[in-house]
Structures are given as C-alpha cells and as structure tokens.
Amino acid sequence: MSIKKISKDQPETFEFNEKSLEIAKKVVSNYPEGKQQSAVMALLYIAQRQNNNWIPLSAMKYIAKFLDMPYIKVYEVATFYTMYNLTPVGEYFFQVCTTTPCMLRGAYKLVDVCKNKISEYESNISKDGKMSWMEVECLGACVNAPMMQINDHYYEDLDEKQLEKIIENIEKNKKIDPGSYKGRKSSEPENNRSTLMESKNA
Numbered sequence: 576m577s578i579k580k581i582s583k584d585q586p587e588t589f590e591f592n593e594k595s596l597e598i599a600k601k602v603v604s605n606y607p608e609g610k611q612q613s614a615v616m617a618l619l620y621i622a623q624r625q626n627n628n629w630i631p632l633s634a635m636k637y638i639a640k641f642l643d644m645p646y647i648k649v650y651e652v653a654t655f656y657t658m659y660n661l662t663p664v665g666e667y668f669f670q671v672c673t674t675t676p677c678m679l680r681g682a683y684k685l686v687d688v689c690k691n692k693i694s695e696y697e698s699n700i701s702k703d704g705k706m707s708w709m710e711v712e713c714l715g716a717c718v719n720a721p722m723m724q725i726n727d728h729y730y731e732d733l734d735e736k737q738l739e740k741i742i743e744n745i746e747k748n749k750k751i752d753p754g755s756y757k758g759r760k761s762s763e764p765e766n767n768r769s770t771l772m773e774s775k776n777a
C-alpha cells in the first residue's frame with residue numbers, strides 16, 4: 576500500500592515558469608470553451624515536473640486560479656491519485672510495485688533492500704538526499720515482475736543483488752540502465768521460448 580502524506584514544509588508561493596506556462600496554455604487550449612477544468616490532472620503533472628517531482632499546496636492554489644475552479648477540487652484530485660507526490664522525493668524516486676504478481680515474485684525482498692539502503696520508512700529521503708522510495712500498486716509490467724519505476728523508467732526482472740547494485744551505482748554517480756535485468760527484450764518469454772508448447776510445464 577502506498578502512503579499519501581502532505582509535506583509539513585510548504586513553500587509560500589508557486590507559479591509556472593515560462594516553459595511550464597507555455598505547455599499549460601497549450602494543454603488548456605485542447606478543451607472546449609467552459610471545459611478548461613478538465614486540464615487539472617495535466618496541470619498538476621506539469622507543476623510536479625517543475626517542482627522537483629512534488630506538488631506543494633501553493634501549486635494547487637495556483638492551478639485552481641489558473642483554471643478558475645475551487646481549490647478543494649484541485650486538492651481532491653491531487654490527493655486521490657498516487658502519481659502525484661505531495662511531499663519532497665529524492666532525486667532518484669523508486670516506486671516499488673508490491674501488487675500480487677510482483678509480490679509473488681519477490682517484491683518485498685526489494686522493499687527490504689530499499690529499507691536497508693535508502694531509508695527505513697517510505698517517503699523519507701536518504702541521508703545523501705539522492706534517493707527515496709515508495710510502495711505503489713500495479714505499474715502494468717506484471718510480466719516482468721518484480722519491477723519498479725525509478726523516475727521515468729522501468730527496471731524489471733529484479734532481484735535483491737541487482738537492486739543493491741543499482742543503488743550503489745547511484746551513490747557513485749554512475750549510470751543506471753533501465754529494462755529487464757534478465758536480459759529479456761521487453762516482455763518476450765524467458766529462455767528463447769516462442770510457443771507454450773516448447774515447455775512441458777507451460
């Protein structure tokens with residue numbers, strides 16, 4: 576289960592920078608006159624990208640004014656969906672899927688690695704300020720379980736040792752490679768099987 580927390584430390588103000596403003600205006604223009612509030616999810620996402628991957632309350636208020644809608648409605652959307660972070664996250668944000676297929680394939684062993692190597696409690700940032708982690712529901716890559724999302728990319732077919740190596744590489748400022756850690760291409764079968772008939776246990 577993922578935990579939603581609103582940060583106690585909140586910036587007083589928020590406004591879109593030039594780039595975000597340009598994207599936001601373009602998104603809003605996609606909706607018919609009078610239906611601009613439908614852009615609320617996209618605008619929250621733009622705010623999150625601009626603000627180091629989390630959304631302060633001041634950004635929700637800003638978006639409410641931007642879309643001419645009640646602040647509480649923006650707040651309701653932001654607090655409902657888990658993809659919005661309402662508290663600061665690390666520069667590398669680990670979202671560990673612990674829904675059933677990933678759980679059966681060892682997701683909680685990955686959670687233990689996160690607890691030991693990043694921070695004891697989810698959503699707390701590591702001592703070096705680089706990483707934080709959170710349990711999330713299914714990320715739609717069950718066939719490559721267990722998996723996690725780190726920032727914008729998926730890391731799949733993981734085990735504890737591989738995750739420890741990923742964390743070590745981040746600590747050493749080395750590049751980390753997304754994709755399958757069993758060498759699979761996307762979700763192709765393991766061991767070069769091309770049909771279910773090629774295995775007795777299929």
Ligand code: FES
Nearest residue numbers: 672677713716717
């Ligand atoms: S259960 Fe983990 S990606 Fe679907």
